[in-house]
Amino acid sequence: MQTGLSRVLPLRTAVSTSAGLASAAVNFLAAVEVAEYVGGQSAWLAILIAGCLIVFAGANFAELNGFLPSAAAIRVWIRRGVNDQVSMVSSFIYVLTVVFVIAADAFVLGRTFSRAVPGVPALIWIAALLGVVTWMNFRGIKVAGRVQDINAFVLLGTLTVFSLIVLARTPHLSRYHYWALGPHWFDAVALGIFIFAGFEWVTPLAEEFQDARAIPQGMFIALGCIAIAFGLFSLALTVVYPHAAALKSSLIPQLLVGMRALGPMGFWWMTIMTLTTAMTTFNGGLLTASRFLYALARERILPRWFARLNGRLVPANGLLALAGVSLVLAVVVYLTGQYTVLINAGAGVESLMYAMSSWLVISLRRREPARARPFHVLGYPVVPALMALLFVGLGVEALLTPARAGGIPWAVIFFGILFIAAVVYVRRVVPRIKASSRRPSSVGSLS
């Protein structure tokens, strides 16, 4: 008798999911911000260093994923490795980074289309495209996994090929300094983390893979692909446009590289890639986060309102709430132009989460030594401990980085408010929700 699962995902999907979730459209602007901090052409080096450090975080996630493969991922691991309250606070903040990325991608999308199609206001593009994806999710229409797979590979392939074309066409490449990171190298590496952020969100798919090695292998291959593609992109960009500050004000670096590589065809190709990348970010983010809110409501951590399903079994209230918050944040960011706050906050939250993953590896090895682990981190406990300290430092640095020199570090204020709100909610509101919950018999909540 065959006892293996009838449907399992292949390694290819682990790679494309990991690469696709990390490859948001706002990464183009993050690459420019990294270049600004290193002062030019050595941005690729800061991105490569960030990628190398993230390999260690990837090893942590690989061990945790093998230890307890669950869609609830960090919610489970932190609960078992630290405690339930820390798990809830971390989960709330973590899921909010999904909203940050959706809002930031909406900003990039708006800027890109206001340049490509100037006749239509950017806010209309943002509202329309976010609305389309929300409607599709609301109706239970799913973008096939294969479409997302293809988009991830095409985006990374496009960045690599276009960047190589630009570099090949640029004369006198030897006059630039490629190895001088400058005094702000730590800030640059801290922000470079953002380009890889989200690679670990493939771990909630653990239940769909039969082979426990697929997710670790997929994450490491994806990290390599992202490092090559965005490293080359930043290199091509800074070689052609050496003044990072001027580049930052353009807000369409990917279109500039496309134009320089293949002329108008390259410009439009990158416009389409920006559209498909932002749409897959919206889709993946809303789908995952709305289910997460549903699970928290089922666990009586959020009000039961978030567990309400529509007739197509979609957690409609959670979906609409997320889409609404994302839209409001996107509009605020568009009107103020403060997209770097989202990049810096995202980089900070992700780095702190990577530090947490190191802590969890150590904590769970002590608490549950007998449980099987198909993957073990190297150099335990010294390497995870060092990585925990390093990622805390990078996270704090990213949060303290101001949008412009000498400015207010709004990211740390933004993060602080979210953290305090999450702590207050977990300590004051959750106990009331749990206490008031009664389990009635034969009562459904399908609206």
Place this chain on the structure above:
Amino acid sequence: MTLLEALEKFVSECNQNQRLREMNRDWTRRIQLEPEDTGDLHYLVSDAGLVSAGRGPVENPDMLIQAKEAILTAVFSGQMTPTEPYNAGELLVKGHQDDIMRLDILSLLIWGE
């Protein structure tokens, strides 16, 4: 209550509910339950909306659910939401996310929040 009794109760609730049968008419799945402590395999099968259960292995399953037998019994008898042990890492599932979500929704619609 034994696990088999809990499953039979769950099956009875599913099959008596016309709305659930309509909802699951396009859902044909084989679910293997693996109690970690006893190793006493059970199964649930949804065949175009009609659900059945029993003891023993099921061929070529679409989902595997692993937990202690007491937890599986509590979940399928409605004494506990699946999300509670799931988010505590005490209930592990292998299978497609849509199927996992569907099973949770069935539990929600039968036993409430």
